[in-house]
Amino acid sequence: MTFVDLALLAGPAIMMIGLVGHLLIGDLLRRIIALNVASGGVMLVLLAVAAREDVPDPVPQALVLTGIVIMAAVTGVALALARRVDAVSDESEDR
Amino acid sequence: MSLDIGVFDALLLTGVLLAAVAAVLVPRRTASVAVFLVFGLLLALLWARLDAPDIALAEAVLGGGVTGALLVDALASKQPHAPPRRLWTVVVGIVAGTIAFLAAACVVSRLSGPTGELPRLVDDQIATTGAEHPVTAVLLNFRSFDTLLEIAVVMAAVFAATAVSDRSWARELSASGELRTIAMALLPVVALLAVWMLIAGTTRPGGAFQAGAMVGAGLVIAHLTGTRHASTRGRWGEALIVVGLVAFILLAFSTAVAGEGWLVLGESWASAAILGIEAVLAVSIGVGLARIFLANRNEPGEAR
Structure with missing residues (x-):
């Protein structure tokens, strides 16, 4: 087994760790972090697939590059939503 | 094994x-x-x-x-x-x-072994794309439609985050002396790095996304240190966020009407078109990411 083979196996592992965490955790901020971890796993699979050849395949690399930017934007929206949800549940607890 | x-x-x-x-x-x-x-x-x-x-x-x-x-x-x-x-x-x-x-x-x-077909195709055609770096060629020529949709998603995310936020970010931060010194030292470096990443993207690793992220980081630093005229609020900020998508769509239309088809770049002017669209994208992504950060800011007076 080479480094790339191991990376190809670590990808799904990280994805599932993140996904299970995302579904089981109650706290919204930690959920968003778990989703980011899962996306790291997906990127690892794509980049390991790209790195199997001597000259890395630029097409999956371009896909991952797009994915990183989208993930940052999505995280921003998710955090804004989470903040509003937390603020509303704080208010209803205070009453 | x-x-x-x-x-x-x-x-x-x-x-x-x-x-x-x-x-x-x-x-x-x-x-x-x-x-x-x-x-x-x-x-x-x-x-x-x-x-x-x-x-x-x-x-x-x-x-x-x-x-x-x-x-x-x-x-x-x-x-x-x-x-x-x-x-x-x-x-x-x-x-x-x-x-x-x-x-x-x-x-x-159980994945079948790499056929090497896609890298070979990219390698064969790269001379006609106007970009020397394969990833940039894929992003802005072979699969530029993906990039067009990506900037649309980023734009939608920016406006969604702005709409969700409680607008407590409409406050200017006042700067102390030390912070202003830090901003004066950091911001030129960030600006230089952003431009370098943009230009370097045509021949080596770098490009619009990295440059855009750098612009965003710079604008966040500028906001936190209270630098004036670096705000992404208001109409100008929104115009800059939209301009990336609009420029990309205009390019798509003009290639469809006057050129060979949607987003097919002519060999002679492809490199200029790519660099131009990358510059606009970098600005849009940068301002957009900074706006998302601003939209997430906490209310003034909230416990820190």
């Missing part, structure tokens, strides 16, 4: 796995964010080891920089008490996750 892997690579993969587990498991928000930042840093190293310097650069600037700033800023609000899950839910979740992992591992271990 023999292992053929260097010590550094083995440590790196183990570190990434451990950081992923820890980021998900630690119960406190602050600890979770801290571990996630480490995870992002290790990922950037891992991408570099997997022959993907472009991704490593983007991960370092976006994962560590922009997402990191967003998460650390979100720590300011207090952690609400979440009721713990029932034991059987956790057990079912872990069992399902393990089964899904085994299935995915089966799939990746």
